[in-house]
Amino acid sequence: MDLTFSNEETAFRDELRLWLAENHPGDEPDGGEDKQFAWRQDWQRRLNDGGWAGVHWPVEYGGRGATYTESAIFFEELGRANSPLPANGLGLVLGGPTLMAWGTEEQKERYLPMILSAEEIWCQGFSEPEAGSDLASLKTTAVRDGDEWVVNGQKVWTSAAQWSKWCMLVARTDPDLPKHKGLTYFLMDMDQPGVQVRPLKQMTGGSEFNELFLEDARIPHENIVGSEGDGWKVAMTTLMNERSGLAFFLQVRSRQLLDDLFRHARESGQIDDPLVADKLARLHAKAEVLRLTAYRGLTQIETYGQPGPESALTKLMWSELNQDITQFAADLLGPQALRDGTEWSYELMRARGNTIEGGTTEVLKNIVAERVLGLPRLKAAAQ
Ligand SMILES: Cc1cc2nc3c(=O)[nH]c(=O)nc-3n(C[C@H](O)[C@H](O)[C@H](O)COP(=O)(O)OP(=O)(O)OC[C@H]3O[C@@H](n4cnc5c(N)ncnc54)[C@H](O)[C@@H]3O)c2cc1C
Structure with a gap:
């Protein structure tokens, strides 16, 4: 590159x-x-x-x-x-590109302008209490009733659901098919009696994500994205966009945090401690490797036209770097970094979720091993 x-x-x-x-x-x-x-x-x-x-x-x-x-x-x-x-980050980075790849012309015309203007906020209803990494085992059902589908089940971790008009919902429409095949991807209107949103309190003090309880929620048939039974493939388009889409913003955000830490170490004189200087230098090197890897990922996107499994690598590198930076900030600042309501206490606690959201580090390592490096699949290796 x-x-x-x-x-x-x-x-x-x-x-x-x-x-x-x-x-x-x-x-x-x-x-x-x-x-x-x-x-x-x-x-x-x-x-x-x-x-x-x-x-x-x-x-x-x-x-x-x-x-x-x-x-x-x-x-x-x-x-x-x-x-x-x-x-409307989830609409811009995940929902819009998914509709462009799989949606009908009517769907694109109806939804895309509202995503851009933030008039209609989107959320992502994938994860469930018993289905996170193993998304295909999700249990929420959608049963056809004339021109509509009736949805029952529970979603969890649904970021921004409390402000959303539309939910990218994956539900099981055929329980008799193998688990990846019986899924369908819907656009569900959040504004209806069958959808209950309950915010979850995080350790940061905020409620960024929610539980969704779906009791006879209704979705018109025309709100299927792709075709009935295509849910897994459509969901993969959403997830690959999720991992690649924010890579650049997030690596710059980590760089800013690191620069703040350098400034603190200089002003407090802690940078004169060789152990501190050594750790800061290591973090700097990791931040540079991440930046260059994010640029290298661009070559893949430019070659194939859409993000590939390589996006898993930048996501996992970023999450680990961010946790390292915020942990070292706590070590350097001492109790000040842990005082409630300060920027560093928020960053330290929020960073814990980085290795879980958008695919856990373990799962991303499996993707990199199997689909980027071509190593044997976990199950085959164990046999
Ligand atoms: C801040 C935040 C925001 C989120 N926002 C959303 C959202 O808007 N919409 C949404 O749908 N979801 C969202 N999620 C959910 C997220 O996608 C899931 O938490 C994630 O996929 C992991 O699922 P789980 O929590 O059920 O953990 P599990 O899948 O139960 O994993 C538990 C542990 O087992 C490990 N593990 C699981 N499978 C394997 C394997 N095959 N090999 C090795 N180790 C494995 C995991 O790495 C983890 O350590 C969000 C999560 C966070 C933290």
């Missing part, structure tokens, strides 16, 4: 930098999660008005039609300017 930007890419970066400098939303407001979410929704509206919400989306769907390198630049610059992420 050539890491030198072309003239077009440099012009794209400069235009974006200027726009961000003039339109930056400022610091996150106090006053709770609802207010902060509304603030990010407003930020996405402003991005959309400026033509920056769907940078990686094709022009025909309201996006900017940016190249993969330009969309990487977009996320890097967003991180560099310390800008918040758009509120």
